[in-house]
Amino acid sequence: EAEVAQSPRYKITEKSQAVAFWCDPISGHATLYWYRQILGQGPELLVQFQDESVVDDSQLPKDRFSAERLKGVDSTLKIQPAELGDSAMYLCASSPSGGHTGELFFGEGSRLTVL
Amino acid sequence: QQQVKQSPQSLIVQKGGISIINCAYENTAFDYFPWYQQFPGKGPALLIAIRPDVSEKKEGRFTISFNKSAKQFSLHIMDSQPGDSATYFCAAFTSGTYKYIFGTGTRLKVLA
Numbered sequence: 222e223a224e225v226a227q228s229p230r231y232k233i234t235e236k237s238q239a240v241a242f243w244c245d246p247i248s249g250h251a252t253l254y255w256y257r258q259i260l261g262q263g264p265e266l267l268v269q270f271q272d273e274s275v276v277d278d279s280q281l282p283k284d285r286f287s288a289e290r291l292k293g294v295d296s297t298l299k300i301q302p303a304e305l306g307d308s309a310m311y312l313c314a315s316s317p318s319g320g321h322t323g324e325l326f327f328g329e330g331s332r333l334t335v336l
Numbered sequence: 337q338q339q340v341k342q343s344p345q346s347l348i349v350q351k352g353g354i355s356i357i358n359c360a361y362e363n364t365a366f367d368y369f370p371w372y373q374q375f376p377g378k379g380p381a382l383l384i385a386i387r388p389d390v391s392e393k394k395e396g397r398f399t400i401s402f403n404k405s406a407k408q409f410s411l412h413i414m415d416s417q418p419g420d421s422a423t424y425f426c427a428a429f430t431s432g433t434y435k436y437i438f439g440t441g442t443r444l445k446v447l448a
Contacts, residue, residue, distance in 0.1 A: 252434050263425050263438035264380070277435070312379055316434065323368035323429045325436060327379030
């Protein structure tokens, strides 16, 4: 069964360091999402891509966060510099577009701890 | 208007009991309402979903009830099992923008 791949699964970093997360969506899925999930809360959208284009990054803290999906396939989310409040699970999800059924497929997430 | 309100925050049910989780929304543009199940350390996985032209959908022990006029929908887990212990998120989706809004989650514990 096709899966959304994410790495690393766990990352511990010190405040002010740079971190990067990688996501490889299910093959053929044009829509890719990065979510942040704080413990005990629901996922919150950071950025949404349609192919290589950003559709929505209104909730992305652009002074420190950046995201790219250069060839419309895999994607990278970067934080520079990391802050204590960035400790969370970063979830990547993908979905097919066109005949979009609404189903969202999540990866297992990257858990970030900022010390 | 973009929020999805979910309750309760946590729920404890005896094995074999019925678990009920409720969600409410305001934006009538939402046209797909999924429920996701998340185990600790894992990403959410789709459990069951419904479109607003249907009032109920059942898959095994899981049922969604949908009340379009009240803008509410709920998840019922019949014959709850310890393996159902997880966090459940409702969500609302707009097909025009491919946007999902998630509820805050319900942590379910089913006692053996």
